[in-house]
Amino acid sequence: MAQLTFRIRRFQPGRGDTGWQDFSVESSPGMTILDGLHHIREHQDGSLAWRHSCRMGVCGSCGLIVNGEPRLACNTQVESLTGSRISLEPLWNFPVAKDLVPDLSSLFEKHSAVAPYLVRDDSEDDGSDGRELAQSPAELDQFLQFTSCIKCGVCMAACPTLASDPDFLGPMPLTAAYRYNADSRDSGFDARKTKLAGRHGMSHCHYAAECSRACPKGVDPARAIQLLKRDLVLDLLGVRRREPAPPVDGRAPRTRDGLQAPPFTVPSPPENPDE
Amino acid sequence: MTQPENTQRRTVGIYRWLAGGRRGFEGYLYVLHRISGTALLLFLAMHVFFTAARLLGQETWERLMAATQSPVLIFLEYLVYCAFVFHALNGVRLILVELGFAVGKPDHPAYPYRGSIHRQRPLAIVLMVITGLLIALGGFELLRFPHG
Numbered sequence A: 001m002a003q004l005t006f007r008i009r010r011f012q013p014g015r016g017d018t019g020w021q022d023f024s025v026e027s028s029p030g031m032t033i034l035d036g037l038h039h040i041r042e043h044q045d046g047s048l049a050w051r052h053s054c055r056m057g058v059c060g061s062c063g064l065i066v067n068g069e070p071r072l073a074c075n076t077q078v079e080s081l082t083g084s085r086i087s088l089e090p091l092w093n094f095p096v097a098k099d100l101v102p103d104l105s106s107l108f109e110k111h112s113a114v115a116p117y118l119v120r121d122d123s124e125d126d127g128s129d130g131r132e133l134a135q136s137p138a139e140l141d142q143f144l145q146f147t148s149c150i151k152c153g154v155c156m157a158a159c160p161t162l163a164s165d166p167d168f169l170g171p172m173p174l175t176a177a178y179r180y181n182a183d184s185r186d187s188g189f190d191a192r193k194t195k196l197a198g199r200h201g202m203s204h205c206h207y208a209a210e211c212s213r214a215c216p217k218g219v220d221p222a223r224a225i226q227l228l229k230r231d232l233v234l235d236l237l238g239v240r241r242r243e244p245a246p247p248v249d250g251r252a253p254r255t256r257d258g259l260q261a262p263p264f265t266v267p268s269p270p271e272n273p274d275e
Numbered sequence B: 001m002t003q004p005e006n007t008q009r010r011t012v013g014i015y016r017w018l019a020g021g022r023r024g025f026e027g028y029l030y031v032l033h034r035i036s037g038t039a040l041l042l043f044l045a046m047h048v049f050f051t052a053a054r055l056l057g058q059e060t061w062e063r064l065m066a067a068t069q070s071p072v073l074i075f076l077e078y079l080v081y082c083a084f085v086f087h088a089l090n091g092v093r094l095i096l097v098e099l100g101f102a103v104g105k106p107d108h109p110a111y112p113y114r115g116s117i118h119r120q121r122p123l124a125i126v127l128m129v130i131t132g133l134l135i136a137l138g139g140f141e142l143l144r145f146p147h148g
């Protein structure tokens, strides 16, 4: 078993940045960065702080900088790294709360600023009439890739534009905006437009593509941002193909034999046999 | 953006923009594009300033023109030429890419991920090869006619 050195950037609230600290960890087959951190906390320093939850690349909590590259701790095996010294820092482009814990508030503020949900003009889409908003596989493919985002912030740490403009919306929120703009059920394009085309919006991206390189989920935020720009330019020129979100009525789903599905009714609770 | 008091913003800034981590090919092009753009802007200001010296009379003008023939200034002029060629050709790629061309359609995220970076990479390589050729050609001309 090889001996590894985890070189970790420490930050303690109240005491500030206390520099790098080395921990010696014995590697084992399949060991991830996250496993190493657990080992350190259990055997060497109980005060070391980081974020994690699912330990399988799903929750998006464990983003950090490994040897100068933003990654997920649970998704990075130590054997995949060259050399026996592994440097760990909290995600760039965010304030640090403690040790490897970034303060992601700005990420979520920017995310909610782009209305990341279906915006519709009609009010009949609450499902109460029993019809769903149907969508063809081709329509789904327009945005499916961008739904894989786990909001880990790894792309935000990789973005060089964000490094020089902290108010830039950043890859994750811009991708979320495109994900909904491209959704055939959505009609929030105009509502999002001002924010996206604003001073710290999409036009500050110049395709360094570091976000797409870093994203652990294959989301390709850089692609989403360029497609977003195309749509806004076409809109500006007045030639964007705009199919208004289909009205609920026109989109009654069909059963497989071509008949309209029966309206959905809330099942009444079973009668109590004791009564 | 609001920032709670018990946190510290220490990782953002010009340093991180310039030196942040290992980058991919497009990441380095991004940095070079900004640097060459800034250099061209500075050159433009200098150029306007130099040509305006004509207003100060023929003698000043001629002295200034003689000074521009010094090897150092000729080399700096060559650097401006390099910045121009790079910025123009990389700019062609950026215009295409930023209008949503050459980045491909949304794809199913199946591992190993091959996204927009791979789609536009051939374009980036072709344009950078042309950039290299033009820069080499410019250098060759400069050596051939050192006082041209």
Ligand code: SF4
Pocket: A148, A149, A150, A151, A152, A153, A154, A155, A156, A171, A172, A175, A214, A215, A216, A217, A218, A219, A220, A221
């Ligand atoms: S786009 Fe990728 S890197 Fe960015 S937050 Fe989503 S999953 Fe993380």
Ligand code: FES
Pocket: A051, A052, A053, A054, A055, A056, A057, A058, A059, A060, A061, A062, A063, A072, A073, A074, A075
């Ligand atoms: S712990 Fe959930 S993504 Fe790493």
